[in-house]
Protein backbone atom coordinates (compact mmCIF):
# COMPACT_ATOMS: atom_id res chain seq x y z
CA UNK A 1 0.00 0.00 0.00
CA UNK A 2 1.40 3.40 -0.98
CA UNK A 3 2.29 5.42 2.12
CA UNK A 4 -0.05 8.34 1.65
CA UNK A 5 -2.53 10.28 3.75
CA UNK A 6 -4.69 10.37 0.64
CA UNK A 7 -5.01 6.61 0.12
CA UNK A 8 -7.62 6.10 2.89
CA UNK A 9 -9.38 9.26 1.76
CA UNK A 10 -9.60 8.03 -1.82
CA UNK A 11 -10.70 4.52 -0.80
CA UNK A 12 -13.41 5.86 1.52
CA UNK A 13 -14.62 8.56 -0.90
CA UNK A 14 -13.44 11.35 1.42
CA UNK A 15 -11.97 14.68 0.36
CA UNK A 16 -10.53 16.38 3.43
CA UNK A 17 -8.35 15.51 6.40
CA UNK A 18 -7.36 17.87 9.17
CA UNK A 19 -4.62 17.11 11.69
CA UNK A 20 -4.71 19.83 14.38
CA UNK A 21 -2.08 20.04 17.07
CA UNK A 22 -2.02 22.29 20.11
CA UNK A 23 1.68 22.36 20.90
CA UNK A 24 1.29 23.64 24.46
CA UNK A 25 -1.03 20.88 25.63
CA UNK A 26 0.05 18.25 23.11
CA UNK A 27 -3.59 17.61 22.12
CA UNK A 28 -3.99 16.20 18.60
CA UNK A 29 -7.36 16.29 16.87
CA UNK A 30 -8.17 14.41 13.67
CA UNK A 31 -11.12 15.11 11.36
CA UNK A 32 -11.90 13.72 7.92
CA UNK A 33 -14.86 14.33 5.69
CA UNK A 34 -16.51 14.10 2.33
CA UNK A 35 -17.09 17.72 1.37
CA UNK A 36 -17.52 17.47 -2.39
CA UNK A 37 -18.25 14.90 -5.05
CA UNK A 38 -16.48 14.24 -8.34
CA UNK A 39 -19.05 16.30 -10.25
CA UNK A 40 -18.04 19.72 -8.86
CA UNK A 41 -17.09 22.06 -11.71
CA UNK A 42 -14.09 23.83 -10.15
CA UNK A 43 -13.78 26.25 -13.07
CA UNK A 44 -17.08 27.74 -11.77
CA UNK A 45 -15.55 28.53 -8.34
CA UNK A 46 -16.58 32.03 -7.23
CA UNK A 47 -19.06 32.22 -10.12
CA UNK A 48 -21.51 29.54 -8.96
CA UNK A 49 -20.28 28.83 -5.43
CA UNK A 50 -17.89 30.04 -2.73
CA UNK A 51 -16.03 28.28 0.08
CA UNK A 52 -19.15 28.70 2.22
CA UNK A 53 -21.39 26.61 -0.04
CA UNK A 54 -22.19 22.97 0.70
CA UNK A 55 -20.91 21.03 -2.32
CA UNK A 56 -22.53 17.69 -1.63
CA UNK A 57 -25.61 16.36 0.11
CA UNK A 58 -23.87 13.05 0.50
CA UNK A 59 -21.34 14.28 3.06
CA UNK A 60 -19.91 12.63 6.11
CA UNK A 61 -17.53 13.45 8.90
CA UNK A 62 -15.15 11.23 10.87
CA UNK A 63 -13.79 12.09 14.32
CA UNK A 64 -10.52 11.16 16.02
CA UNK A 65 -11.17 7.48 16.63
CA UNK A 66 -12.85 6.86 13.28
CA UNK A 67 -9.96 8.46 11.39
CA UNK A 68 -7.49 6.25 13.25
CA UNK A 69 -9.59 3.17 12.47
CA UNK A 70 -9.80 4.14 8.80
CA UNK A 71 -6.01 4.46 8.55
CA UNK A 72 -5.59 1.22 10.51
CA UNK A 73 -7.84 -0.65 8.04
CA UNK A 74 -5.52 0.42 5.22
CA UNK A 75 -2.35 -0.54 7.11
CA UNK A 76 -1.45 3.13 7.44
CA UNK A 77 -1.86 3.63 11.19
CA UNK A 78 1.90 3.84 11.75
CA UNK A 79 2.29 6.20 8.83
CA UNK A 80 -0.34 8.51 10.32
CA UNK A 81 1.52 8.39 13.64
CA UNK A 82 4.79 9.29 11.87
CA UNK A 83 3.18 12.32 10.28
CA UNK A 84 1.66 13.38 13.61
CA UNK A 85 5.09 13.01 15.27
CA UNK A 86 6.61 15.26 12.62
CA UNK A 87 3.89 17.85 13.21
CA UNK A 88 4.50 17.72 16.96
CA UNK A 89 8.31 17.65 16.89
CA UNK A 90 8.75 21.24 15.69
CA UNK A 91 5.59 22.51 17.36
CA UNK A 92 3.43 22.89 14.26
CA UNK A 93 -0.28 23.67 14.35
CA UNK A 94 -1.11 20.94 11.87
CA UNK A 95 -1.85 19.95 8.30
CA UNK A 96 -5.01 20.29 6.24
CA UNK A 97 -5.25 17.96 3.27
CA UNK A 98 -7.63 18.46 0.32
CA UNK A 99 -8.13 15.80 -2.35
CA UNK A 100 -9.50 16.20 -5.86
CA UNK A 101 -10.35 12.64 -6.91
CA UNK A 102 -10.97 13.30 -10.62
CA UNK A 103 -7.56 14.89 -11.19
CA UNK A 104 -5.72 13.15 -8.34
CA UNK A 105 -4.51 16.50 -6.95
CA UNK A 106 -3.12 16.31 -3.40
CA UNK A 107 -3.17 19.73 -1.78
CA UNK A 108 -1.60 20.11 1.67
CA UNK A 109 -1.73 23.18 3.85
CA UNK A 110 1.11 22.98 6.38
CA UNK A 111 0.49 25.23 9.37
CA UNK A 112 3.31 26.15 11.69
CA UNK A 113 2.14 29.10 13.75
CA UNK A 114 -0.62 31.70 13.71
CA UNK A 115 0.55 33.61 16.78
CA UNK A 116 1.89 36.71 15.03
CA UNK A 117 -1.11 36.93 12.70
CA UNK A 118 -4.03 36.07 14.92
CA UNK A 119 -4.93 39.71 15.64
CA UNK A 120 -4.04 41.28 12.28
CA UNK A 121 -7.68 41.78 11.31
CA UNK A 122 -7.29 40.02 7.94
CA UNK A 123 -8.64 36.83 6.43
CA UNK A 124 -5.08 35.46 6.35
CA UNK A 125 -3.41 34.87 9.70
CA UNK A 126 -0.44 33.02 8.16
CA UNK A 127 1.60 33.59 5.04
CA UNK A 128 3.82 31.34 2.97
CA UNK A 129 4.34 30.24 -0.62
CA UNK A 130 2.68 27.55 -2.73
CA UNK A 131 5.07 24.88 -4.04
CA UNK A 132 4.46 22.00 -6.45
CA UNK A 133 5.90 18.49 -6.18
CA UNK A 134 5.71 15.78 -8.80
CA UNK A 135 3.08 13.05 -8.25
CA UNK A 136 5.82 10.39 -7.95
CA UNK A 137 7.66 12.17 -5.10
CA UNK A 138 7.53 10.15 -1.84
CA UNK A 139 4.78 11.76 0.21
CA UNK A 140 6.75 11.83 3.44
CA UNK A 141 9.42 13.86 1.64
CA UNK A 142 6.73 16.31 0.54
CA UNK A 143 5.35 16.54 4.09
CA UNK A 144 8.80 17.15 5.61
CA UNK A 145 9.41 19.82 2.98
CA UNK A 146 6.06 21.51 3.65
CA UNK A 147 6.41 21.47 7.42
CA UNK A 148 9.99 22.77 7.27
CA UNK A 149 8.98 25.54 4.87
CA UNK A 150 6.05 26.50 7.10
CA UNK A 151 8.30 26.72 10.14
CA UNK A 152 10.85 28.82 8.25
CA UNK A 153 7.99 31.15 7.25
CA UNK A 154 7.05 31.77 10.90
CA UNK A 155 10.61 32.85 11.66
CA UNK A 156 10.98 34.79 8.40
CA UNK A 157 7.78 36.73 9.06
CA UNK A 158 8.86 37.47 12.62
CA UNK A 159 12.33 38.63 11.54
CA UNK A 160 10.91 40.81 8.76
CA UNK A 161 8.24 42.32 11.01
CA UNK A 162 5.29 40.86 9.06
CA UNK A 163 2.00 40.53 11.01
CA UNK A 164 1.58 36.87 10.01
CA UNK A 165 2.35 33.43 11.28
CA UNK A 166 3.98 30.88 9.00
CA UNK A 167 2.58 28.22 6.69
CA UNK A 168 3.29 26.64 3.32
CA UNK A 169 1.11 24.98 0.70
CA UNK A 170 2.41 21.95 -1.16
CA UNK A 171 0.56 20.49 -4.11
CA UNK A 172 1.39 17.08 -5.55
CA UNK A 173 0.31 17.05 -9.17
CA UNK A 174 1.78 17.21 -12.68
CA UNK A 175 2.86 20.66 -13.95
CA UNK A 176 -0.26 22.82 -14.04
CA UNK A 177 -1.56 24.09 -17.37
CA UNK A 178 -2.84 27.54 -16.45
CA UNK A 179 -5.52 27.30 -19.16
CA UNK A 180 -6.98 24.34 -17.27
CA UNK A 181 -9.38 26.40 -15.20
CA UNK A 182 -10.77 23.33 -13.45
CA UNK A 183 -7.38 22.70 -11.84
CA UNK A 184 -6.66 26.38 -11.14
CA UNK A 185 -10.17 26.79 -9.70
CA UNK A 186 -9.64 23.84 -7.36
CA UNK A 187 -6.30 25.26 -6.16
CA UNK A 188 -7.97 28.65 -5.56
CA UNK A 189 -10.84 27.03 -3.64
CA UNK A 190 -8.40 25.15 -1.38
CA UNK A 191 -6.27 28.27 -0.91
CA UNK A 192 -9.33 30.25 0.15
CA UNK A 193 -10.28 27.49 2.60
CA UNK A 194 -6.96 28.12 4.40
CA UNK A 195 -6.35 31.20 6.52
CA UNK A 196 -3.31 32.10 4.45
CA UNK A 197 -1.98 34.45 1.82
CA UNK A 198 0.44 32.90 -0.61
CA UNK A 199 2.73 33.52 -3.57
CA UNK A 200 4.20 31.14 -6.19
CA UNK A 201 7.24 29.14 -5.05
CA UNK A 202 9.18 26.44 -6.92
CA UNK A 203 7.10 24.45 -9.38
CA UNK A 204 4.59 27.27 -9.97
CA UNK A 205 5.20 30.34 -12.08
CA UNK A 206 4.16 33.89 -11.12
CA UNK A 207 1.44 33.58 -13.80
CA UNK A 208 -0.55 31.35 -11.41
CA UNK A 209 -1.22 34.50 -9.44
CA UNK A 210 -2.17 36.47 -12.56
CA UNK A 211 -4.67 33.80 -13.66
CA UNK A 212 -6.24 33.55 -10.20
CA UNK A 213 -6.66 37.34 -10.10
CA UNK A 214 -7.88 37.69 -13.70
CA UNK A 215 -10.55 35.00 -13.20
CA UNK A 216 -11.57 36.44 -9.85
CA UNK A 217 -10.69 33.08 -8.27
CA UNK A 218 -8.74 34.29 -5.24
CA UNK A 219 -7.45 37.48 -3.66
CA UNK A 220 -5.21 35.47 -1.35
CA UNK A 221 -2.33 35.10 -3.80
CA UNK A 222 0.31 37.67 -4.64
CA UNK A 223 3.45 37.97 -6.75
CA UNK A 224 2.09 37.89 -10.32
CA UNK A 225 3.86 39.28 -13.37
CA UNK A 226 1.05 41.66 -14.14
CA UNK A 227 0.77 43.51 -10.87
CA UNK A 228 2.62 46.81 -10.56
CA UNK A 229 5.19 45.34 -8.17
CA UNK A 230 6.25 42.41 -10.37
CA UNK A 231 7.21 38.92 -9.23
CA UNK A 232 8.78 38.35 -5.84
CA UNK A 233 12.06 36.89 -7.12
CA UNK A 234 13.51 40.36 -7.73
CA UNK A 235 13.25 41.70 -4.16
CA UNK A 236 14.39 38.33 -2.86
CA UNK A 237 17.49 38.55 -5.06
CA UNK A 238 18.13 42.09 -3.83
CA UNK A 239 17.94 40.93 -0.21
CA UNK A 240 20.41 38.12 -0.87
CA UNK A 241 22.80 40.54 -2.55
CA UNK A 242 22.64 42.92 0.43
CA UNK A 243 23.12 40.06 2.91
CA UNK A 244 26.11 38.81 0.92
CA UNK A 245 27.71 42.26 1.09
CA UNK A 246 27.15 42.29 4.85
CA UNK A 247 28.68 38.85 5.15
CA UNK A 248 31.76 39.98 3.23
CA UNK A 249 32.07 43.11 5.37
CA UNK A 250 31.82 40.97 8.51
CA UNK A 251 34.25 38.38 7.25
CA UNK A 252 36.78 40.46 5.31
CA UNK A 253 36.30 43.98 6.65
CA UNK A 254 34.97 45.24 3.27
CA UNK A 255 31.72 44.52 1.38
CA UNK A 256 33.62 44.35 -1.90
CA UNK A 257 33.19 41.21 -4.00
CA UNK A 258 36.07 42.10 -6.33
CA UNK A 259 38.13 39.14 -7.43
CA UNK A 260 35.79 36.57 -5.83
CA UNK A 261 34.54 33.34 -7.37
CA UNK A 262 30.85 32.75 -6.71
CA UNK A 263 28.89 29.51 -7.26
CA UNK A 264 25.16 29.97 -7.91
CA UNK A 265 22.90 26.91 -7.75
CA UNK A 266 19.58 27.53 -9.53
CA UNK A 267 18.83 30.26 -12.08
CA UNK A 268 15.10 30.65 -11.58
CA UNK A 269 12.96 33.50 -10.28
CA UNK A 270 15.61 34.43 -7.69
CA UNK A 271 18.92 33.05 -8.99
CA UNK A 272 18.63 34.65 -12.44
CA UNK A 273 18.08 38.26 -11.26
CA UNK A 274 20.62 37.74 -8.50
CA UNK A 275 23.21 37.03 -11.19
CA UNK A 276 21.99 39.35 -13.91
CA UNK A 277 20.86 42.38 -11.92
CA UNK A 278 23.54 42.36 -9.24
CA UNK A 279 26.50 39.98 -9.44
CA UNK A 280 27.53 40.56 -13.07
CA UNK A 281 27.96 44.25 -12.26
CA UNK A 282 30.80 43.35 -9.91
CA UNK A 283 34.31 42.24 -10.79
CA UNK A 284 33.57 38.58 -10.02
CA UNK A 285 33.73 35.15 -11.64
CA UNK A 286 30.36 33.37 -11.50
CA UNK A 287 29.90 29.60 -11.86
CA UNK A 288 26.28 28.60 -12.47
CA UNK A 289 24.43 25.29 -12.34
CA UNK A 290 20.79 24.44 -12.99
CA UNK A 291 18.99 21.17 -13.72
CA UNK A 292 17.57 23.02 -16.72
CA UNK A 293 20.54 23.44 -19.10
CA UNK A 294 18.64 26.12 -21.07
CA UNK A 295 18.51 28.35 -17.97
CA UNK A 296 22.31 28.17 -17.73
CA UNK A 297 22.82 28.70 -21.47
CA UNK A 298 20.67 31.82 -21.43
CA UNK A 299 22.58 33.51 -18.62
CA UNK A 300 26.03 32.39 -19.83
CA UNK A 301 25.11 33.54 -23.35
CA UNK A 302 24.21 37.02 -22.14
CA UNK A 303 27.30 37.45 -19.90
CA UNK A 304 30.04 35.23 -21.36
CA UNK A 305 32.81 37.30 -19.82
CA UNK A 306 31.58 36.84 -16.23
CA UNK A 307 29.48 33.68 -16.10
CA UNK A 308 30.57 30.10 -16.80
CA UNK A 309 28.58 26.86 -16.50
CA UNK A 310 29.33 24.47 -13.65
CA UNK A 311 28.40 20.76 -13.83
CA UNK A 312 25.61 19.92 -11.37
CA UNK A 313 27.80 17.25 -9.78
CA UNK A 314 30.35 19.89 -8.75
CA UNK A 315 28.05 22.40 -7.06
CA UNK A 316 28.74 21.21 -3.52
CA UNK A 317 32.46 20.67 -3.94
CA UNK A 318 33.59 23.47 -6.25
CA UNK A 319 36.45 25.60 -5.01
CA UNK A 320 35.05 29.12 -4.64
CA UNK A 321 34.87 32.00 -2.20
CA UNK A 322 31.09 32.11 -2.03
CA UNK A 323 28.28 29.58 -2.53
CA UNK A 324 24.74 30.87 -3.16
CA UNK A 325 22.14 28.05 -3.06
CA UNK A 326 19.07 29.31 -4.96
CA UNK A 327 17.23 26.08 -5.77
CA UNK A 328 16.12 23.16 -3.60
CA UNK A 329 16.45 22.88 0.17
CA UNK A 330 18.02 20.14 2.29
CA UNK A 331 21.35 20.25 0.43
CA UNK A 332 23.59 20.71 3.49
CA UNK A 333 23.89 17.50 5.48
CA UNK A 334 26.95 16.39 7.44
CA UNK A 335 28.69 14.93 4.40
CA UNK A 336 28.05 17.94 2.18
CA UNK A 337 29.28 20.27 4.91
CA UNK A 338 32.54 18.31 5.22
CA UNK A 339 33.09 18.53 1.46
CA UNK A 340 32.33 22.23 0.89
CA UNK A 341 35.27 24.28 -0.37
CA UNK A 342 34.01 27.82 0.11
CA UNK A 343 34.14 30.45 2.86
CA UNK A 344 30.64 31.91 2.77
CA UNK A 345 27.21 30.33 2.12
CA UNK A 346 24.45 32.94 1.78
CA UNK A 347 21.72 31.86 -0.66
CA UNK A 348 17.99 32.25 -1.19
CA UNK A 349 16.93 28.60 -1.03
CA UNK A 350 14.64 27.82 1.87
CA UNK A 351 15.81 25.26 4.43
CA UNK A 352 19.31 24.74 3.09
CA UNK A 353 20.22 22.59 6.10
CA UNK A 354 18.90 19.01 5.98
CA UNK A 355 16.92 19.00 9.23
CA UNK A 356 13.38 18.86 10.59
CA UNK A 357 13.80 20.88 13.79
CA UNK A 358 15.60 24.10 14.78
CA UNK A 359 17.76 22.05 17.18
CA UNK A 360 19.04 19.92 14.30
CA UNK A 361 19.63 23.02 12.16
CA UNK A 362 21.63 24.58 14.99
CA UNK A 363 23.76 21.43 15.23
CA UNK A 364 24.51 21.43 11.48
CA UNK A 365 25.21 25.17 11.53
CA UNK A 366 27.81 24.51 14.23
CA UNK A 367 29.55 22.04 11.88
CA UNK A 368 29.72 24.76 9.21
CA UNK A 369 31.16 27.21 11.73
CA UNK A 370 33.71 24.61 12.88
CA UNK A 371 34.89 24.41 9.27
CA UNK A 372 35.29 28.19 9.19
CA UNK A 373 32.36 28.70 6.81
CA UNK A 374 30.20 31.76 7.43
CA UNK A 375 26.51 30.82 7.29
CA UNK A 376 23.23 31.93 8.82
CA UNK A 377 19.86 30.26 8.58
CA UNK A 378 18.28 31.28 5.25
CA UNK A 379 15.15 32.99 6.61
CA UNK A 380 17.24 35.90 7.88
CA UNK A 381 18.22 36.94 4.33
CA UNK A 382 15.50 35.59 2.01
CA UNK A 383 12.52 37.63 3.24
CA UNK A 384 12.36 39.83 0.11
CA UNK A 385 9.61 37.70 -1.43
CA UNK A 386 7.29 37.73 1.51
CA UNK A 387 7.94 41.43 2.09
CA UNK A 388 6.82 42.16 -1.49
CA UNK A 389 3.87 39.77 -1.25
CA UNK A 390 2.62 41.30 1.98
CA UNK A 391 3.08 44.83 0.64
CA UNK A 392 0.72 43.84 -2.18
CA UNK A 393 -1.74 42.05 0.12
CA UNK A 394 -1.86 44.63 2.90
CA UNK A 395 -1.53 47.91 0.98
CA UNK A 396 -3.25 47.22 -2.36
CA UNK A 397 -3.18 50.35 -4.51
CA UNK A 398 -0.88 52.07 -2.01
CA UNK A 399 1.80 49.38 -2.37
CA UNK A 400 5.09 50.78 -3.61
CA UNK A 401 8.44 49.43 -4.82
CA UNK A 402 10.18 52.04 -2.65
CA UNK A 403 8.51 50.68 0.46
CA UNK A 404 9.53 47.13 -0.49
CA UNK A 405 13.09 48.23 -1.11
CA UNK A 406 13.32 49.97 2.26
CA UNK A 407 11.88 46.94 4.07
CA UNK A 408 14.27 44.56 2.27
CA UNK A 409 17.22 46.77 3.17
CA UNK A 410 16.16 46.77 6.79
CA UNK A 411 15.27 43.08 7.13
CA UNK A 412 17.84 41.38 4.90
CA UNK A 413 20.73 43.88 4.89
CA UNK A 414 20.62 45.41 8.34
CA UNK A 415 19.11 42.21 9.80
CA UNK A 416 22.11 40.22 8.57
CA UNK A 417 24.57 42.81 9.86
CA UNK A 418 22.98 42.78 13.31
CA UNK A 419 22.65 39.02 13.44
CA UNK A 420 26.27 38.33 12.48
CA UNK A 421 27.55 40.92 14.96
CA UNK A 422 25.33 39.67 17.79
CA UNK A 423 26.35 36.05 17.19
CA UNK A 424 30.02 36.99 17.32
CA UNK A 425 29.43 38.95 20.52
CA UNK A 426 27.58 36.06 22.17
CA UNK A 427 29.96 33.37 20.90
CA UNK A 428 27.22 31.37 19.15
CA UNK A 429 26.60 30.60 15.48
CA UNK A 430 24.50 33.13 13.53
CA UNK A 431 21.85 30.40 13.13
CA UNK A 432 21.57 29.83 16.88
CA UNK A 433 21.50 33.58 17.43
CA UNK A 434 18.64 34.06 14.98
CA UNK A 435 16.54 31.22 16.42
CA UNK A 436 17.14 32.48 19.95
CA UNK A 437 16.01 35.95 19.03
CA UNK A 438 12.60 35.05 17.55
CA UNK A 439 11.55 31.82 19.30
CA UNK A 440 10.05 33.49 22.37
CA UNK A 441 7.85 35.72 20.20
CA UNK A 442 6.58 32.88 18.05
CA UNK A 443 5.97 30.41 20.85
CA UNK A 444 4.54 32.88 23.33
CA UNK A 445 1.06 31.35 23.20
CA UNK A 446 -0.63 28.26 21.88
Ligand code: NAI
Pocket residue numbers: 200201202203204232233234236265266267268269270271289290291292295312326327328329348349350382383384385386
Ligand atom coordinates in the same frame (compact mmCIF):
# COMPACT_ATOMS: atom_id res chain seq x y z
P1 NAI B 1 12.25 28.71 -9.37
O1 NAI B 1 11.44 27.48 -9.51
O2 NAI B 1 11.86 29.92 -10.14
O3 NAI B 1 13.78 28.41 -9.73
C1 NAI B 1 14.49 27.34 -9.23
C2 NAI B 1 15.56 26.98 -10.24
O4 NAI B 1 16.38 25.98 -9.68
C3 NAI B 1 14.99 26.45 -11.53
O5 NAI B 1 15.63 27.07 -12.63
C4 NAI B 1 15.28 24.96 -11.45
O6 NAI B 1 15.49 24.38 -12.73
C5 NAI B 1 16.55 24.94 -10.63
N1 NAI B 1 16.78 23.71 -9.87
C6 NAI B 1 15.89 22.90 -9.26
N2 NAI B 1 16.51 21.90 -8.64
C7 NAI B 1 17.84 22.09 -8.84
C8 NAI B 1 19.00 21.40 -8.43
N3 NAI B 1 18.93 20.29 -7.70
N4 NAI B 1 20.20 21.88 -8.84
C9 NAI B 1 20.28 23.00 -9.59
N5 NAI B 1 19.22 23.69 -10.01
C10 NAI B 1 18.01 23.25 -9.62
O7 NAI B 1 12.32 29.02 -7.81
P2 NAI B 1 12.73 30.38 -7.11
O8 NAI B 1 11.52 31.19 -6.87
O9 NAI B 1 13.89 30.99 -7.83
O10 NAI B 1 13.20 29.84 -5.69
C11 NAI B 1 14.50 29.32 -5.48
C12 NAI B 1 14.67 29.03 -4.01
O11 NAI B 1 14.52 30.23 -3.25
C13 NAI B 1 13.61 28.07 -3.45
O12 NAI B 1 14.19 27.32 -2.40
C14 NAI B 1 12.57 29.02 -2.88
O13 NAI B 1 11.79 28.40 -1.89
C15 NAI B 1 13.45 30.11 -2.32
N6 NAI B 1 12.80 31.38 -2.15
C16 NAI B 1 12.16 31.99 -3.20
C17 NAI B 1 11.56 33.21 -3.00
C18 NAI B 1 10.91 33.96 -4.13
O14 NAI B 1 10.56 35.13 -3.93
N7 NAI B 1 10.74 33.39 -5.31
C19 NAI B 1 11.56 33.86 -1.70
C20 NAI B 1 12.31 33.17 -0.69
C21 NAI B 1 12.89 31.97 -0.92
Ligand code: PHE
Pocket residue numbers: 127128129130156197198199200201222223232350382383385386388389390
Ligand atom coordinates in the same frame (compact mmCIF):
# COMPACT_ATOMS: atom_id res chain seq x y z
N1 PHE C 1 7.45 31.93 -1.04
C1 PHE C 1 8.08 32.99 -0.30
C2 PHE C 1 9.20 32.47 0.58
O1 PHE C 1 9.55 31.31 0.54
C3 PHE C 1 7.17 33.73 0.59
C4 PHE C 1 5.95 34.36 0.07
C5 PHE C 1 4.83 34.22 0.83
C6 PHE C 1 5.91 35.14 -1.06
C7 PHE C 1 3.65 34.80 0.46
C8 PHE C 1 4.75 35.73 -1.45
C9 PHE C 1 3.63 35.58 -0.69
O2 PHE C 1 9.79 33.24 1.31
